[in-house]
Amino acid sequence: MNEVEVLFEPEGIRVRVPAGTLLSKAAVLAGIAIDMPCGGKGGCGKCRVQIIGHAPDASAEDLKSFGAKDIEQGMRLACQTPVHMPMTVVVPHNSRLTETSQILGSAGGIHDVSEAQDPPIWKRYVRLNAPTLEDDRADIERLLDAIGPCEVRLEMARLLPGKLRKQGFRGTAVLSERYLLDFEEDNTEPECYGVAFDLGTTTLVGVLLDLATGREIASASRMNPQTQYGDDVLSRIQRARDESGGLEELHGIMRDALNAMIAELSEKASIRTERIYEATFAGNTTMQHFLACIPPNALGEIPFAPAFRRSLLFPASKIGMEIHPRGCVVVFPVIGGFVGGDTVAGILVTGIAEAAKPTLFVDIGTNGELVVKHGDILLSASTAAGPAFEGANIKHGMRAMSGAIEQIVLDGDVHYKVIGGAKPVGLCGSALIDITAELLRKGILSYHGLLLSGDELPADLPPRLLDRVIMGEDGPEFVVALESESGTGAPVTVTHRDFRSLQLGTGAIRTGIAILLKQAGLTPAELDRVYVAGAFGNYIRPHNAQRMGLLPFNVELPRVSFVGNTSLAGARRVATSRTARQRAEELAFLAKHVELSRDPNFQMEYMEAMFFPMEEPV
């Protein structure tokens, strides 16, 4: 068989593959994980690589994904490019699958590769004339004559005279819409970075962005350290309100975690944190208050009034954010006390506000946020889903990262898929949905949410499944991964308590969807599109989500899109586009906030939703 050699850069790894092998396959053999959320169909445009030297002809998908200049420079989609002759391929960082790109994951439905059109921070290298008696303009005036009008704040005014003279009146002006951030030595135009964060109640996710191109350079995620003071926002609000120094403490531990993530992102990308000029945050209303260290007390009491609705823009130094010393922080606008910037971000990236046909947006996090668009109506609401779908408060739950089981199928036995191909160590959100739906189908889990055992189990249960129903310390458990398969040395199980958490979370979201659709005058069948956001991992199966009641029945499955972490995607977009920031501001005022518990149907809907659906969706 005719073999050809492929050299992957920058690693310098060589592999030999049969002629005609796709580059994406060759990369797998080289141990290089290329991101292909569409599964290698050429549809998502994520698996961009650059072929150095002679490149094969561009495919139709290549021509859709790239401009002429890119094509000419050898840019191709790895999943569409067969290898027929030896080649050198550069895999950009942005095309790689990282641990957290699964949490960030956008499995189609939205366009994720945002090209910055109008970044809020930009740079300009200038050479000025030194002052002379003929030209004795003031230092600031001299610089602004070259770069255009902008505010120069006191801190910068103090630094500028020294910088100009030290740098021989040459350097790179760092500009924002509002003011001059710096005048850096030499030409630093290519180094203009921002960070964007999703501030979740349970999870913090952040990305490092090249502001000039909008491209993601690195990503990071970690547990929100505030969880040590409670899984839900209310217990944290109470602590901030009732404990002396409580607000500062809750603010401080989150700030420290974010700073650690910024340091991690900078290290991953080998950049200096002083080259990060902007940090953009989308999160629920309470998290945004904690970030800015604004007392969230009123969010803990009826009528849950937030302190602010419009976006906040302030110097990063005011909250000790360790980016450029004169960098700025952008905090998303909010819709209401429990419908925050994360929802605004979701509306922004899904384009639901512009949808011509009835559309539903569901963001499943510790708080579930819901948005319905119907004609002129744009309604939003939130519901306390708990952290189960993020893998928290679940015995073997974990975030969607390497080692997490992300897919489960039951037939005569258990089949699962692990992120990163590693040994399983836990279950992420998508696996929890799968296992709930599958155990309901198999009759191992009752629609009341009870994990059955012994005589309660169906008589015809395959023996391999039967063996997996065991008695744990605290009641029955179902073994997903056996001790022998597990990466931890102990079986990976789901417990009856886990199902209780999932049931409560599912019920809350289901109630919210039902009420919001009613208020908009819609039935599920009338929905043209359903966008489901959340940090599940990339491979949720919609029919399983329907089976457990998370999504309404009567919605055709092709109309459902899983759009990943839209809070982060929105933060990214706002971080790189002034237009997007303006639009987010408008959207926060367009969306009407519905207080679900005030709906007369709330009690009844909620009671009904406390059980899983009895049957498969029709």
Place this chain on the structure above:
Amino acid sequence: MNEVEVLFEPEGIRVRVPAGTLLSKAAVLAGIAIDMPCGGKGGCGKCRVQIIGHAPDASAEDLKSFGAKDIEQGMRLACQTPVHMPMTVVVPHNSRLTETSQILGSAGGIHDVSEAQDPPIWKRYVRLNAPTLEDDRADIERLLDAIGPCEVRLEMARLLPGKLRKQGFRGTAVLSERYLLDFEEDNTEPECYGVAFDLGTTTLVGVLLDLATGREIASASRMNPQTQYGDDVLSRIQRARDESGGLEELHGIMRDALNAMIAELSEKASIRTERIYEATFAGNTTMQHFLACIPPNALGEIPFAPAFRRSLLFPASKIGMEIHPRGCVVVFPVIGGFVGGDTVAGILVTGIAEAAKPTLFVDIGTNGELVVKHGDILLSASTAAGPAFEGANIKHGMRAMSGAIEQIVLDGDVHYKVIGGAKPVGLCGSALIDITAELLRKGILSYHGLLLSGDELPADLPPRLLDRVIMGEDGPEFVVALESESGTGAPVTVTHRDFRSLQLGTGAIRTGIAILLKQAGLTPAELDRVYVAGAFGNYIRPHNAQRMGLLPFNVELPRVSFVGNTSLAGARRVATSRTARQRAEELAFLAKHVELSRDPNFQMEYMEAMFFPMEEPV
């Protein structure tokens, strides 16, 4: 003779005066010093008093000075109101002559009582509805819906939720053009204050202003403590540049002096410093750099480029200015390295930029600033006059305050007038001008600037004058106030060194005027108006200023106006009017900066000006 009684309030002092006596005269008898810079001609509108009960008919001057409502409420000019029946008269603080109002002094020529039309800070008392489930607007949104759009910065966003709830959703919003400063408990609308300062190289002068009315409530002045590091700006610039921590030290001691003055102003007016929301500063370019703690290094070297030209606006906390914690600082725009905000202020208050006919503005301070308007030409320049006219570096020099001799006439003997009617302790600028001119006339001082003695003195010198020429430690001196008259127990003299200082200062200004007029294509005779500003005291006699060469010959004396401290007057105007602030910004760019020393005539003019004029002006 028919006598009537006048009761002066708030002192409660009663005096009996002959019927027909002017109120201004009655006030003198009561020991109440009313400010009458126009000398009681009804022209300046400063001597406003309020007559309680039945008031005499308003005079023509009253009708010019007051609106119908004021007239109806008994407002009258004290200098125009004869007393024919018993009356009670309230003398407002603003109409009184205070020590420092002599330094501030505006001796006609400009309209000094600025009524605030569009203050940059204002207040609004509001009552809001508390949030309900039907009305769950965000706190900031709720307030802005009531007071109109404005920026709410992070510090305020952190305080607002607590304040709203503590105050039962009622309070007084403190607003600036740019952002919300506070939300105060109760209705504090009447308490809205600002301070305005003239930052002189030698002297700091400040006033407390009611921002709603523009009225001055109190004033204070003191030596600029930076003088301990040198009388001139250059030695201070060098210190800031060469000593470690030098800039911070020079900034700090001035800041501390200003804070002490703010405390003094607040105490005088019995107000809290937290009710002062704005501090406005006009001064020379270097002082303004020191105030903002911006390195002035480049101002110490050719081509003397300043760091900033536009006005600065920043939070007062950034320079530790002890006013409201979220108050703001306004620093005047500058024209060039040595033509600063004080000159912009002078252009603003004299209206010279709008003058239709040729006009000259001379501001005599440690730096003399000059402006010429001719047609479309607006030229400005500065010249190092030294602090002599402010009484510094003069053996018995002092500022124009109680105890300062302010007028001197020589005939067969010496006659002088002392501010406050006290015993003399020194000489202020106007007295120095008088004594120089008079000694030149008497032949006691030669046009070379030498104080003659012994045989050099004219043979026909009156014996009483002859006796006053004495030999001091350091050369000849002239005794203005004898030991027996003096408040210090020692004679008040002028020395030959003093005349050297005055000669150098005069020469610098004279040179500047000559060159600037030439560049504008003007002769002195063509000048329609000459405005002379400076902290001399109120009673400069123009012919004496001409005699010593400070003002050009060939200017008709009625065309000369002494306009007092225009730097302070401009700061006051900008402190109370957004329009004035905008206009100051424009003026700084309209005025062209002339570097005097680059004029080909400079050397010759300077040599000539090194001597006093040989003769009286014609």
